[in-house]
Amino acid sequence: MAATLARIKEHRRLSSLAAKDPRRHLPTVIKPEDEQTAEFVSSPSDKALVRSVARSVVNVCSVARDGEVIDSFTGIVVGWNNEEKKTRAKQKRARILTSFDVLREFDPSRPRIKSLQIRLPNRTILRGQVLFVNEHYNIALLETTTSSKAADLSCLPLQLPSFGSNPNYNQEVFALARGKESNLMARRGRILWFDEPDCWGRNPLMFLSCQIPGRCGHGGPVVDHDGNVVGMAFDTSCSHPAATLAASTILTCIEMWTKFGRIARPAHGLRLRTVEMMEVSLQEMMSLDHDIESGYIVDQVAFGSAAERLGIRYRDVIVSFDGLRRHTLPRLEDFLLSLGLRFLMQTTTDSTSTIDLKLQVYDPLGRSTRSIVLPVEFSDDACI
Template identity: 35%
Template sequence: MMTESRGQGSNLLLGGAVGEVAPESTTRSPPRLPSDPGSPAASSPRPSMEEMSESDSGSARGTKRKRVTEPRDGDSAGSGSDSSGSPFRRPKAPLMPICTEEDGTVLYGFTDDQDVMDKYHDDMQKYIKKRDRHKRMLTLAPSSVTERRTVKETESVLKCAESVLSLSAYLDGKMINQCTGIVVEIDAFKNSAIILTSTWLFCTKKPLDDWTKKEYATEAKVNVHMLDDSTLECRLMFFSEHYEIAFFEISGDISLKALSLERNVELGQDVFLLARDTNLNLIYKRDKVQLVDPCEHQQNHYQFLNGPIPQCGTGGGVLDAGGKIVGMLFYKLPLVAFIPSSLILKCSTMWQHFRQLARPQLGLKLRTLAFLDIPRIELMSRKFSISSGLIVGEISAKCDAEKLGIRAGDIIFSCQKERVSSIVQLEHVLLGVAEEHLEKSNDLSSKVEVEIGVFHVRKRIQRFITLRVELSDHLEVFHSDDEDAKAEGNTGEEGPAAAACEAKP
């Protein structure tokens, strides 16, 4: 389905020298453990002896000392006060010598002066609070980086990130969803940009089963959250229910760069994922394209990655080493899915030419033969002389494919006389059929003919069958509630062969 709509308004560090500390029994004022660094220092439990003396005992017995400067107004020297301009230093522990061992080593313990110890506890609480604040700073927060990457890779990711934005949709003043979008086109003359994202952004009803009808709020107000924290309203240009892609346009004084869509993506290829979280922070992950088929509740055209990503990462980009988009992300379980850029480009071209986006609906859930284990592929090659194609997993009740004898387990090896070894290849051929039809007529009410080559595993014969199927701009809905049709499909009997010619493999 495609639509054109306009929005309604816009708005949206611990360490020290090594030393020895007397056992806790030698101190008269045993330290207390801190529980909540954010609570007032006067009522907070005190730090443990280990934390307070871990480094300070060594500094007390060492010969080198750090220079102590005069405290600023309102600061305690070395206390780690709340002042943003004060130095960040651990408070010095109030130690005193308690005994000397035979070898001359002096052992230290905490002073028995309660006032001095209380002040030390208070200073330690202030230090802990300031340390925690430091850990939350962008420059001082602990890094979670574990992967190895080159300087060139880092530069490439950062450059691409400039084109990855966040979008949010609102209906009656309430947010529907927030997800990621990718700038894919810039029109300098119009001072506008095209953003690719997912229909999940304005989907108000989305069942787990991708083959089930969804509901969309095409009238929703959609905002784009720019990286300078400004917000722009955008206009929905068109969207596809079946492929769940949408294009929005923003206009105004914008400074953005577009990312190119790369048509080819290989199985096992190294890619990186870029998206935005709800706070506009960049989501980045390295990954590989997996040799995995969709689950039965997922559409045929998805390819997969290990992930994971949050839901707001839906609409993000899958990019190759050169910084080109090879797919758009979808939050899916158990693996993260993406739709390849080749299909996105095909859909975009069809919309530009015909202002429609149509696709033949075969009513088949498919699997990739090449994703089976290698011994089984080798066995099929020996037994059936077939080593590539698409396995029929399930058939929509009473569809033309079922009526003409296609059964679960059969293998589709061609479509429109083109060999097909992947589902994405098949989708390209099907979109080509729709394109040819739209060249002749914009009428979507008539059916189109699709010739497929099928190998029937049970009878070990192959046929070329011509299906007459609907051409639709809606989601392909899978019908599986007709028990009689399902029972008939389980018999394994071949249907009529009037529309097919048979040949042994």
């Protein structure tokens, strides 16, 4: 019996020593954390493309007081903040874009969020502080905080990616993520021919044919075949597994906050989809019965909104939205944000200020078209 116990003890000792052997942790020996990545990124050219963006991809964790990781998402490096200090000539801080969900506390039974950690590709961990959030677009801009251990990011493996404008429908893209162990993950898919609002009624999202790489892929970059970041990926928890917010929309929001400390978004109170995305037989009916070839179908009107008071109803078709007729919903959103940016550049008044949008609204039941001037308020929408 004593001999058996001695053998067991010796076996445990040897196993413990083997586990600490650094040779067991070499990339030539270990298995990848996410085996599905190999299925979606297999060719040398695809691997080179993904790696060209990889140093722009970080992990963002919300952390409880006891150090427990509450949630893990992905972030994108979108800029730098070079700050002069008395003690150092220059300190470089990275600005990280991620999902606003990293700050949400969905479950009251879970620990409260105490801090944010930003985990870099080389497993360096930095603290993150919130610069601003926007709940409508589900984005948060963070900045790395300096410490005595890693005060300067110039020697750390981060780089600013190149940005595209908007992804195109049916375009093949990669959705990238970084796990909480700093492991890189990727999925490949296409932008679907689909433009309905998501579960929360947001119009500007485009939907992906693939899932994002696990829960932590929420907030990661969507990359085209030129290596440009064209959007940020979200887990929608809806009929389509994932969606992306266009890079052009994100960059406009960041520009607004950087220059004016707020985001001015025209809140028109309408959930829309386009005639262009209708099923083809229904498109034919719209053309033959109503002479409608393009426009925006009203799926919902916000209760108590100016649009409701002016008589815009569910199933109406906006055939001209301030002169726009054939824009996709993401491009319509960019147009509305451009109005907000112009407003911020031209005035110092508060967020109750309005702008008038000229609409041509077709009623398919009454078969009539009328002109409506819709006053729209500029909303900050939960900016910090």
